[in-house]
Amino acid sequence: MKTREMTSMERVLTTLGHREPDRVPLFLLLSLHGAKELNISIREYFSQADHVVEGQFRLREKYQNDCIYAFFHAPIETEAWGGEVIFTDDGPPNSGAPLIKDFSRIRSTRVPSVKDSKGLQRVCEAISKIKAKIGDSAPIIGVAMSPFSLPVMQMGFDKYLDLMYLHPDEFNILMQMNEAFCVEWSNAQLAAGATAICYFDPVSSPTIIPREKYLETGYLVAKRTLSQIQGPTATHFASGRCLEILDDVATTGTAVAGVSALEELSRLKELAKGKITLLGNLNGIDMRNWTPEQAETEVREAIRKAGAGGGFILSDNHGEIPFQVQDETLMAISDAVMKWGKYPLH
């Protein structure tokens, strides 16, 4: 007797429980490609919730994606703090010049209200419309920048490292403000219908700071913040390494780690087994030049290294697939998951 195919939600929940579903879940984390589907500019695409709703449904149907990715773009958060969003025709919008130009301004900075931000409200509108259509058949992934990583956009990376290492009082004040914002923003998305929050925290990666610094900063911030988010979370390092801190990450309260193409997936799986689900780790930049055959090989290898026993979702390693990646490649990735991702794996 043929077993019933799982819904995307069942598939994902099964793998999160470290059991094998019917096949490896596929999270093609596509945001910009929605504009391509609707044949409109990236700026226009993100100007209306309905565009994102339509774009995400088209992408899910086209590639048999196991999630809806409700991510608009990262600077939408700093826009709420008063920052500028700079759009381009062929990539993710960028943050404008840093908001916090010197450390003395941190104490007088006010935490924005999610309700007062048109951009954040647009994201919540999109999530609630998606939820109304999709119900519980597939997870809707909301996104929040971690309080520990947001300062890269608020003040620039170099100034932030100076703050972190040389100005602990101002650092702690900024963390308190960012934690309040992150919790409110994450919970607003969950209230709108998001199933889980992807907590982007690249600065916690050992690519950026050593583990000992992480344990006294980003780790504590994550523990405090994730405990107040009223739903499941996935921690993403946006291409950064995490092998060295994977055991620590698993104790922050997160269910998933987004892992890098720079690290050996089989080694990561060995460490993560039974503790934390891995999300990754196809190289999104390299993907731009993949042939369909290469895409199949990459997918097959990733599944071979990390698929056994569940606890694995196939995805890219950055949390956003570049606009330049062709539909043909995305289709080849999807086809390869359907071909090689069926459990029991061969």
Next chain:
Amino acid sequence: MDRKSAREVIFQVSSETDPLKTASELVSRTLERIGTGWETGTLSLSHVYMSGVICEELIDALLPPKSPVRIDQPKMGMAVLEDFHLLGKRIIYAVLRAGGYEIEDLGNGISVNDLVNKVRKEKIKILLVSVLMLPSALRVKELKRLLNGSGVKIIVGGAPFRFDPDLWKEVDADDCGHNPADALRIVKHLISAS
């Protein structure tokens, strides 16, 4: 990262030899080790950044800015193309200055056309371009096209070039650095070849 010990070591060595030799040899070797550590995942970007800043401070004390001993020809400039992620530029700027070089800061979040105008105005011959985003990296091809025939050498660096090792060739850059030691090595080579 121990500023005090680093200061003691470099001043001890510099008293035994000439300042420029100290700058180019000790600093280069140290930063090369740190850069390799970052490449292989044993060190973090914050180590690279802080070591660059410390070395820059130390060398500034030995070789003040605009010192005649500093290497300022052919003229070098550096910019962050199109975005405001400045860390890469800040690191390379610090490391090159720590290596005894003078380098013009051509700006951040700058467009291709504005950068071309600045390069021409400042008569830059070696241009270092730092990017974080893939679209900015792809824009280097247009930059190269507009500067074609001017003799300007373009060195690129940044995350997209780490994740696609052939990208720098695709955008017609003259070279690519994956860490600060690469930048020092490439600049040294270009200057000796000029």
